[in-house]
Amino acid sequence: MSSDPHLVEFFLRQGDNALVLGHRLSEWCGMGPALEEDIALTNTALDLIGQSKLWLAHAAEIEGADRSADDLAFLRDAYDFRNVLLLEVPNADYGRTMLREFFFDAFQLPWLKALTDSTDDRVAEVAAKSAKEAAYHLERSAETVIALGDGTDESHAKMMAALDYLWPYVGEMMVDDDVDHAMAEAGVAPLPSAMRPAWDDTVNATFREAQLPRPDTKFAHAGGRNGFRHTEHLGHMLAQMQVLQRSHPGATW
Amino acid sequence: MVEAVSISEAQVWNWLEDVPDPEIPVISVVDLGVIRNVDVRGDDVTVTITPTYSGCPAMSMISLDIELALARKGVNKVALKTQLAPAWTTDWMSSKGRARLEDYGIAPPQPAGGPKRCPHCKSANVQRVSQFGSTACKAQWRCNDCLEPFDYFKCL
Ligand SMILES: [Zn+2]
Numbered sequence: 560m561s562s563d564p565h566l567v568e569f570f571l572r573q574g575d576n577a578l579v580l581g582h583r584l585s586e587w588c589g590m591g592p593a594l595e596e597d598i599a600l601t602n603t604a605l606d607l608i609g610q611s612k613l614w615l616a617h618a619a620e621i622e623g624a625d626r627s628a629d630d631l632a633f634l635r636d637a638y639d640f641r642n643v644l645l646l647e648v649p650n651a652d653y654g655r656t657m658l659r660e661f662f663f664d665a666f667q668l669p670w671l672k673a674l675t676d677s678t679d680d681r682v683a684e685v686a687a688k689s690a691k692e693a694a695y696h697l698e699r700s701a702e703t704v705i706a707l708g709d710g711t712d713e714s715h716a717k718m719m720a721a722l723d724y725l726w727p728y729v730g731e732m733m734v735d736d737d738v739d740h741a742m743a744e745a746g747v748a749p750l751p752s753a754m755r756p757a758w759d760d761t762v763n764a765t766f767r768e769a770q771l772p773r774p775d776t777k778f779a780h781a782g783g784r785n786g787f788r789h790t791e792h793l794g795h796m797l798a799q800m801q802v803l804q805r806s807h808p809g810a811t812w
Numbered sequence: 813m814v815e816a817v818s819i820s821e822a823q824v825w826n827w828l829e830d831v832p833d834p835e836i837p838v839i840s841v842v843d844l845g846v847i848r849n850v851d852v853r854g855d856d857v858t859v860t861i862t863p864t865y866s867g868c869p870a871m872s873m874i875s876l877d878i879e880l881a882l883a884r885k886g887v888n889k890v891a892l893k894t895q896l897a898p899a900w901t902t903d904w905m906s907s908k909g910r911a912r913l914e915d916y917g918i919a920p921p922q923p924a925g926g927p928k929r930c931p932h933c934k935s936a937n938v939q940r941v942s943q944f945g946s947t948a949c950k951a952q953w954r955c956n957d958c959l960e961p962f963d964y965f966k967c968l
Pocket of ligand 1 (some may be wrong): 930931932933934936955956957958959960
């Protein structure tokens with residue numbers, strides 16, 4: 560069977576989103592603002608990295624280039640990654656970390672639920688597994704955004720700064736391109752833009768409770784999910800994430 | 813020479829009843845509901861496992877424990893298969909497993925999404941501390957009567 564480049568691309572996008580956010584969250588390991596938060600973030604990271612392994616294993620299999628999920632995670636360079644830019648920007652403070660996760664979770668839960676109807680069984684299976692975990696992630700990230708947004712003057716100010724920084728990155732999740740149209744025609748996935756109403760509802764309801772205003776600007780950075788242009792941050796993140804496999808190829812423990 | 817012994821699927825299920833969950837050793841991997849199928853063809857045994865949480869590090873431990881347990885019974889040709897669909901659910905946990913969890917101090921999963929009562933004093937006056945706990949499958953709760961913290965096995 561010849562490999563379908565659009566389908567490989569689709570699986571890489573799913574796997575890279577989960578991997579990059581999973582790695583970013585894992586950077587909080589041992590540094591969370593409270594023990595419960597530290598544990599929650601690392602458990603979320605674990606779920607995401609586990610999901611990433613499932614997506615990337617399929618990407619590797621369809622690609623047929625004799626690479627494993629680990630090879631894809633640890634031996635690709637920044638320009639080969641297909642995650643949205645939102646997920647690779649640095650954590651900064653806890654507020655920005657949680658707001659970023661919330662923006663992603665608000666997209667990912669309806670997205671994964673929709674993917675359970677995929678014509679591709681592999682997509683439907685991984686999505687069904689991941690959706691159950693994503694429901695817990697969204698519940699928690701939304702609660703935290705509300706607690707911080709509607710918290711003290713200081714926490715509110717930090718959430719406003721996080722919002723200014725992150726908002727221009729959210730649009731990329733819901734802009735369709737050639738790969739998305741090919742997947743939609745094949746019944747593999749809906750168009751990402753179809754998630755917009757669900758995403759808007761979740762964000763609007765959460766922002767109301769969090770006392771956060773919804774910015775007007777529709778400007779959206781792009782270039783992550785098609786690999787055209789990542790931010791300068793991804794290379795730094797990969798340098799840390801991949802150093803072990805790059806320095807000691809094939810190392811296991 | 814090793815004698816050829818024919819083994820039955822029921823026997824393998826019985827042996828697996830003695831393989832403890834590495835993180836919650838009071839329940840077996842069978843009670844946990846991760847064993848989806850056992851298939852015996854001659855002396856080839858295939859055990860099909862479904863993962864709990866996608867990133868659960870206990871899954872590789874569970875696979876190893878199963879291989880070792882069966883090897884101790886003289887079964888050396890064990891194939892372990894991972895099956896993703898249908899996705900694991902806490903509904904597959906046995907009632908024996910649920911009772912043992914509570915005895916051990918972990919509130920068993922409830923469809924309502926929270927523990928029915930404190931596993932220590934059985935009070936229903938309980939409060940959530942965090943939706944995430946010491947392992948991927950648990951949340952942290954506390955009892956407002958006996959004041960003890962406890963783990964709740966989350967519904968999935
Ligand atoms: Zn109690």
